[in-house]
Amino acid sequence: MPYRLLYMLPLFILCSTNFLYAEVKRYGVIYPEGVTTHHHDHVLLIVAIIIVVGLLFAIFRQLSLLRAHKLKQQKDILELESMSVVIDNMPILYMQVQVICTPEDHKCLELICTKLNAYSASIGLSHDEVIGKSLSYIDQSLNDAIVNIVNDNFREKKEAAFTFYFKKIDKYFQIKMKCSSTYGVINIFFVDNTELNNMYNELAESNNQLSLALDVADLILWQVNMDYVVHIFDSYKMQTCDGKKYIDKGYVSEYYEDAIERINKEDLPLFKREMTKLLQGVINKMRVEVRLTRIIDGESVERWCELISIVDKYDENNNPKSVMGLSVDIEDRKSNELELINAKNRAEESNRLKSAFLANMSHEIRTPLNAIIGFSQVLASATNDDDRQSYIDIIEKNNELLLQLINDVLDLSKIEAGVIEFNNSKVNIRDLLYEAAAITRSKNNNPYVDIIFDGNAPTIYVTTDYNRVMQIVTNLLNNALKFTDSGHIILGYKKKDNNLYIFVEDTGIGIPEDKLGDVFERFTKLNNFKQGTGLGLSICRTLVQKLGGTIDVSSAEGKGAKFWFTLPLK
Incomplete structure (x- = not known):
C-alpha cells in the first residue's frame, strides 16, 4: 500500500466513526434504563478513540517493517554490487553457465557461458567471443568433463571439484562447481594451481627417484612409534603372502611384536638390547646385523640385513616419540x-x-x-x-x-700354472686298463694281494687323452696297493648313463668317514708312515675334471675303499 494512503487512513476511520454515531442517534436506539443519551455519547467516543489508536499502532508497525525490508533490499543490492566487483576483480577465473537440457530425460546437452569476470583476459578469453556461446568453444574436453559431472549426480550434491589441464595455455586449474539459486545456472570457479601442481609433480618425481634408489640399493625404510606400531615403507618389495592384504600407499603397518618375530631368534636379544640403548639415549644411532625373514616373490626367505635407526621425534618431555630406521640387505x-x-x-x-x-x-x-x-x-x-x-x-x-x-x-x-696339456685320441679302454693292471702286478711284491682285471670285458672306445687316463688309473692302483696288506684289488669298468664308469676297489685299511672329504685335497696324507707326497689323488681329481668327468670315493674304516671316476662317452 502506498505510504500516502496509509497516512490518510486515520482520517478515514475517524469520519466513519462519526457517521456511524450520527446514524445510531437518528434511528433512536433504545438505551438501557438509567443511561442517558449524553452518557452514551461519551462511551461511543471512547470506543472510537481506542479503535483509532489500535489501527494507528498497526499502521505504524507495518510502516516500520516496510522500512526495514527496504533497507535490507538496499543492503543486499549493495552487497551484490560489492560481490560483483570482488568477483570481477579477484585473481581467479569465474564463469557462470546456463545448462541446456534435453526435454525428454533432462540430461545436460550443452553449457552456455553467461558471465565471465575480468581475469579471463589474462588467459586469453574475450567477453565478446565467449559470452552466449557454448563452453566447448573454450575447450571441448572441459565441456565434456563438466557435462559428465552434471549428468552424474551433480543435481543431488549441488557442488563438485576436479583438476583440469588447459593445454592451450599450459596451466592446471582446480575447478569448483556450485549450483546457483537460479534453476539451471552453475557458478564455476577456476583456481590456478599450476605452481602447486608443478611442486607436487617435482615432489612425486623426487619420491619416485628415492623409491627407485631404495629399490636399486635394496633398502627398506621403516618407522616405529611409541604405540608400538611399525610402518614398513616398501612399496616395491612387499607383496601378498599367506593371505595378507597390503595397502596401496607404499607401506604396510603391523604391531611391533609381530614385526620382530621375523628376526631370527638367535639375533633377537641383540636387537632388543641395542633398541633399548637407543630409546634410553645411551647411543645416538643403532646398527645391528640380524637374519630377517623377508617376503620375496610371494615366498618367505631369511636373509642377512643391517638395521640402522635413529630417534626422529621427541615429545614435550624430550622422550622418544618415534624411531626411523633403514633395513639394508647384506x-x-x-x-x-x-x-x-x-x-x-x-x-x-x-x-x-x-x-x-x-x-x-x-x-x-x-x-x-x-x-x-x-x-x-x-x-x-x-x-x-x-x-x-x-x-x-x-x-x-x-x-x-x-x-x-x-x-x-x-x-x-x-696345474698351478694352468699349462697342463691334453692330447685326445680314440682310446680302447679295455686295452688301457689291461696294461695298467699288468704294470701294477709287476710292481706288486706282496703275495697276499691279488690284482684282478677281467680281460674279457667288452671293448669300449672313448675319445680322450690316453696318457692322462693311464696316469689316473695307475695312481689309483698304486694308492690301493699301498694301503692293502692282503686280499685283492679289482679294476673294472662299465657304461653308466652317457658316461664310462671306471673303478678301483680294494680290501685295504679303508678311510675314516670324517676323512673322506679330505682325500682329494692337496698335501693330504692319511697315514704318515706310508711313503708319498699327498698329491696323487689331488692330481687325479684335477685331471678327471679337465677330461669332463667326476671322481669320488666310498669307504668305511677297516673295510677297504672304492675309488671311481667317469669319462663322457663321445
Whole structure:
C-alpha cells in the first residue's frame, strides 16, 4: 500500500466513526434504563478513540517493517554490487553457465557461458567471443568433463571439484562447481594451481627417484612409534603372502611384536638390547646385523640385513616419540665375507700343508736318494751275485719312487700354472686298463694281494687323452696297493648313463668317514708312515675334471675303499 494512503487512513476511520454515531442517534436506539443519551455519547467516543489508536499502532508497525525490508533490499543490492566487483576483480577465473537440457530425460546437452569476470583476459578469453556461446568453444574436453559431472549426480550434491589441464595455455586449474539459486545456472570457479601442481609433480618425481634408489640399493625404510606400531615403507618389495592384504600407499603397518618375530631368534636379544640403548639415549644411532625373514616373490626367505635407526621425534618431555630406521640387505656381503673367511682358512691351511709338504718332501726325496747312493756304493764292493741283484732291485725301486716324486711335483707345477696339456685320441679302454693292471702286478711284491682285471670285458672306445687316463688309473692302483696288506684289488669298468664308469676297489685299511672329504685335497696324507707326497689323488681329481668327468670315493674304516671316476662317452 502506498505510504500516502496509509497516512490518510486515520482520517478515514475517524469520519466513519462519526457517521456511524450520527446514524445510531437518528434511528433512536433504545438505551438501557438509567443511561442517558449524553452518557452514551461519551462511551461511543471512547470506543472510537481506542479503535483509532489500535489501527494507528498497526499502521505504524507495518510502516516500520516496510522500512526495514527496504533497507535490507538496499543492503543486499549493495552487497551484490560489492560481490560483483570482488568477483570481477579477484585473481581467479569465474564463469557462470546456463545448462541446456534435453526435454525428454533432462540430461545436460550443452553449457552456455553467461558471465565471465575480468581475469579471463589474462588467459586469453574475450567477453565478446565467449559470452552466449557454448563452453566447448573454450575447450571441448572441459565441456565434456563438466557435462559428465552434471549428468552424474551433480543435481543431488549441488557442488563438485576436479583438476583440469588447459593445454592451450599450459596451466592446471582446480575447478569448483556450485549450483546457483537460479534453476539451471552453475557458478564455476577456476583456481590456478599450476605452481602447486608443478611442486607436487617435482615432489612425486623426487619420491619416485628415492623409491627407485631404495629399490636399486635394496633398502627398506621403516618407522616405529611409541604405540608400538611399525610402518614398513616398501612399496616395491612387499607383496601378498599367506593371505595378507597390503595397502596401496607404499607401506604396510603391523604391531611391533609381530614385526620382530621375523628376526631370527638367535639375533633377537641383540636387537632388543641395542633398541633399548637407543630409546634410553645411551647411543645416538643403532646398527645391528640380524637374519630377517623377508617376503620375496610371494615366498618367505631369511636373509642377512643391517638395521640402522635413529630417534626422529621427541615429545614435550624430550622422550622418544618415534624411531626411523633403514633395513639394508647384506646377504651378498655376508656370503662374500663367509667365502673370504673360508678362502682365508683354506689359504692358511694350504700354506700350512705346503710347509708340511716341503718338510715331507725333504724326507721323501732323501730316503730314495740315500738308498740309491748307499746301495750303489755297496754294490761296487759286493762279490756275491745274489747280493748284487738284491742291491740292484733296491736301487731300481728307489729310482722309480724318486721319479714318481719328481713327476708329481712337475704335474702340480703345471696345474698351478694352468699349462697342463691334453692330447685326445680314440682310446680302447679295455686295452688301457689291461696294461695298467699288468704294470701294477709287476710292481706288486706282496703275495697276499691279488690284482684282478677281467680281460674279457667288452671293448669300449672313448675319445680322450690316453696318457692322462693311464696316469689316473695307475695312481689309483698304486694308492690301493699301498694301503692293502692282503686280499685283492679289482679294476673294472662299465657304461653308466652317457658316461664310462671306471673303478678301483680294494680290501685295504679303508678311510675314516670324517676323512673322506679330505682325500682329494692337496698335501693330504692319511697315514704318515706310508711313503708319498699327498698329491696323487689331488692330481687325479684335477685331471678327471679337465677330461669332463667326476671322481669320488666310498669307504668305511677297516673295510677297504672304492675309488671311481667317469669319462663322457663321445
